Amino acid sequence: MAILIDKNTKVLVQGITGRSGALQTKVMKDYGTKIVAGVTPGKGGNTVEGISVYDFVTEAVAEHSIDAAISFVPPRFSKDACFEIIQAGIKFLVITAEGIPDHDVIHILAYAQANGCTVLGPGTAGVISPGKCKLGAHPPRMYTQGSVGLVSKSGALSYEIGKMLTEAGIGQSTVLAIGGGPIWGLTQKEVIELFEQDPETDIIVLVGEIGGTMEEEAAEFIAEHVTKPVVAMIVGRAAPKGKSLGHAGAIIQGNRGTAQAKIEALSQAGAHIARTPQEIVELIKHIRGDNK
């Protein structure tokens, strides 16, 4: 299987009757994701795209075997909703909501960890293993099956790079956006670890951003544990220092956190550094010897 999900992953959609939840459910289902149940409180007994809707996760779990859940619940209800997923024993949870209070996020993540549940997000666009399964918003046409593993913080950026790779004929094993932060379930480092162990991945692409120290932590891990080639790009080279550009993770902090610091750390860790998406494509081709 690909990392985290595969063709046979049975999925529950939480908040399936909402506008976004319903649309994304259709796209995921059309893509081949095995969505077996949906949950929206008060909407039990309905169906969405032919999928049974339940009032409670426990009710869905009683009727279906479920491997993973994706939550489209609004931020103010996220904590309760995620606890419901975790307490129902589901072991992989994708949280799409942005704007969940930080204190709720740390409780969700601590409780997930205590119960052996892997969390992608919050604020994540999700994960796609092209040709197999997608859990989230990744637009299907931007991806094609292959062996490049791609991880970024930002969802849009993972679409952007996926699109360029696909247009250049470079397929992907799995593409993940871990979310905008400032607090994460799966981190870049952990996803790279999954890619390193994944037999379907031969090259790892890390798309980082200025702010925070996650790329530096990933670099440390790469230096010590990663044998596969890593191509890394840091966006925000042109960003003015000291300005917060979007998510709170993107605040430049001291020396660490700058584009320069991250690029240096990754370069020293042995990653191939790309300045632009085009350079990612070129470096992958170079690594593969396509240009020789």
Add this chain to the structure above:
Amino acid sequence: MAILIDKNTKVLVQGITGRSGALQTKVMKDYGTKIVAGVTPGKGGNTVEGISVYDFVTEAVAEHSIDAAISFVPPRFSKDACFEIIQAGIKFLVITAEGIPDHDVIHILAYAQANGCTVLGPGTAGVISPGKCKLGAHPPRMYTQGSVGLVSKSGALSYEIGKMLTEAGIGQSTVLAIGGGPIWGLTQKEVIELFEQDPETDIIVLVGEIGGTMEEEAAEFIAEHVTKPVVAMIVGRAAPKGKSLGHAGAIIQGNRGTAQAKIEALSQAGAHIARTPQEIVELIKHIRGDNK
């Protein structure tokens, strides 16, 4: 290795400078238990029986590799002390204190479970794998190495039966008392599961007591999952109904919980029923064919 502990288990003693902690530390050490560190707040820098004492578990963990801890901390401090053990990442914890408030016990056990720490107790006499290691109060001379796995609630009863087995020339793989309850970390069922999987155990002895439903739950498990011969004895046949004899677990509850109900459940599950310790010895000999 035996279940839970073996010759190489490195042990921390929490509350090592107290009267009971110090005495038991000496007995355990003399028995061959590898006690590598002790903790008593404010006593850091001292030694007990040649063992270094630290103020904090984290300080001990920083200096030593530690597999298991035994806590001699008084009940009112148990919760904090156990959280300290669990947060230090120690994965097996024996809690000897009796009289810890129930709410503290459920917090300790929930937090241990969340962190992958196995708890024996509270109110346990501990565990001994004769000839290898002992963590707790089991008097060494009452045991001898062999292949009978023995589990009881009560500590004294586990000594009593161990003594009779030893006097009859029947050795033990491991002897555990899970504690008087009313709330337990490891349950009889879970210990039986460990014995079933333990290559060093060939006969399982379950010593139960009236009250609660733990023996019935063990019986269900035995019926479905246990292939090794089980010899079971329930004490309290002569106890008057409706009287609380000692720990709260020993309150006769409806039909379940009586000696008769437990004996029937275990008998139907295929266990050999002994009425007295002598009968345990005889049944074991019979199962082994010693009497043939």
Add this chain to the structure above:
Amino acid sequence: MKLFEFQAKRIFAQYGLPVPESDLLLSSQDLPELPFPLILKAQVLTGGRGKAGGIKICSDKKELGSLLTELFNMRIKGEPVRAVLAEEKAKINQEFYLSITLQGSKARPLIIASPAGGMDIEQVAAKTPEKIIKIPIDPLIGPQDYQIRYLAKRMGYQNKTELKNFVANLYQAFCELDATLLEINPLASTDKGLVALDGKVTLDDKANFRQEALFKELLAEQQDLPGADPASAHMSEDTITYVPLTGTVGLISDGAGTGMLTLDLIKDAGGEAANFCEMGGLTSPEIMYKAMETVLSDPNVKSLLVVLIGGFNRMDEMAEGIVKYKKVHGLNIPVIVRMCGTMEEEGKELMAQAGIPTYDDLLEAVGAAVKGAEGEADGNSN
């Protein structure tokens, strides 16, 4: 510690849980301040009060005296009626059952609820288990909103916000009071919302060190009621469990399990125990001494069997307690001491010095004690 209904309801009210207006009556002459009709409820600690006739409806002042007299003369499962709670009559739309307890083998608080509350809840559980809703709570995070919404759905109660606050308050009380049981049966749905029509509360004696003021106050209040049993006047500060029985062999053990085993063996040997006295697994000379005082103060005890097998418990300390008792009180009946385990040699030497023989084998000791009680003493009786 179990609380009376009136105590439980006062605590409920303190936690924002609605209860009916009520007056506590301490004798059949007491007059309630509340207007009639009233429900008169016998205050006892045992359950099954309703079925035993301990609840009366009193429609006017005329019947009050005779009803109160009847209630105060009643014994419910052997327990005298200590007070009567006179309560306004609620207009009930539906009776629910709601409780929070601790689930031992799962080590979790458990919320139990039912849309079919009332006196027959045990039959409901036995015959229609689908009407019993059990919700295990993770103590690390407490009850979650979704769990209460689920409870509301299964109970068929519409006002989720009210139920949520009710359960949240009940759970807070459960935690803050170190309760092991909070039970409301029936929990009435009325036009004014949920009302706790009854209340059972059990508090954890083991938490006395941090609940001292509260526990003391509640216990004192129980003692101040007419007909108090002085023996229960204070929280036990040691680990001794003492249960009087009907035979002649006094029994002291340092573990409940061994104690029960010994009871079985005494019976098998044709004897009968006069009591069950268990000292706990980590005891002291003082507790040993006190246990002997307790057991030997019973004139029915014709021989004393002390079953000691030391793990945490030290035999030298046990011997110290026994020897001290002998010095202070002397020993007038056969005393059979089985002693082995931690510090056994030291203990046995102290016993030998004091002229008290010891046994090693449990069956032998039991045999000696049973014989001793029959007058064929081979223990010492100096």
Add this chain to the structure above:
Amino acid sequence: MKLFEFQAKRIFAQYGLPVPESDLLLSSQDLPELPFPLILKAQVLTGGRGKAGGIKICSDKKELGSLLTELFNMRIKGEPVRAVLAEEKAKINQEFYLSITLQGSKARPLIIASPAGGMDIEQVAAKTPEKIIKIPIDPLIGPQDYQIRYLAKRMGYQNKTELKNFVANLYQAFCELDATLLEINPLASTDKGLVALDGKVTLDDKANFRQEALFKELLAEQQDLPGADPASAHMSEDTITYVPLTGTVGLISDGAGTGMLTLDLIKDAGGEAANFCEMGGLTSPEIMYKAMETVLSDPNVKSLLVVLIGGFNRMDEMAEGIVKYKKVHGLNIPVIVRMCGTMEEEGKELMAQAGIPTYDDLLEAVGAAVKGAEGEADGNSN
């Protein structure tokens, strides 16, 4: 939301954390009620105030006017001084550092403390990291006693009970207020015990839905100070991030990452962005419309680049917002829209109907926008 020191200290006091007596002065003419000597502290939201000279000691009334005038005329890291806190002078035995923050990559609250608090804490951290104590807290159980005892040992503070209560209260405030940072530097040890001599508090705007009353009150109070910036007068209710920059290419994106990538590509193409405007990953026609209003109200913007790549975000909705803006305001400069992803066909059709061309390739779109800003528009400018 960041709080001023005087707001932070009021909150500390509400949580039982001792702070010095103080008066808030709103102009250089204000007189404190407290007796001299006093510490005068410039109230700004930025750090590094002490090193910038924003704290003065005022020994008597004579110097007060000139010191206040100096402080009120000061700018600290570009920020005007909005008020001055006049505070009693504490007798300090030792200065500690204490804070609670959220550790993003570990997803844990983190207590940071040091026995070497004060203005040089950053140097302490850099040069003597062993003097910085970091204690991660499990949010499921909060700080434990042993952790505070460890803190006390490492800080060298004797009164463990006081420290324990202090940290417990601080942690309670941290949780109840949805704080992301509570910092006390210095935390003074005085003869009367611990006193918070400074206070930095950052609250989580994302928690506004449950902290509305508090956040509103704190914000209003900040606005009522002299020299308020009206732009910060209300909590943002949408997900738009808008940062004005110095170039000429207006930029709107539906993701921070893509926005920053586009900034880089604009620079690589020889242009410069006039702003950074990011709408978040799940937006709406209204937000798209508002983003255009915001960016196009800047007269420096010579061309507008809208970079959209829809995941959760729907291109039909984005087109709706853009088209509506065109209908209401018209488009007077080149507007380059790169649109792809979810509901792309529907979106592109709406755009085509409105006569606004769309791009698929990001580099092409960036090139067009940079050229457009230089006057070589190939976007539309109707």
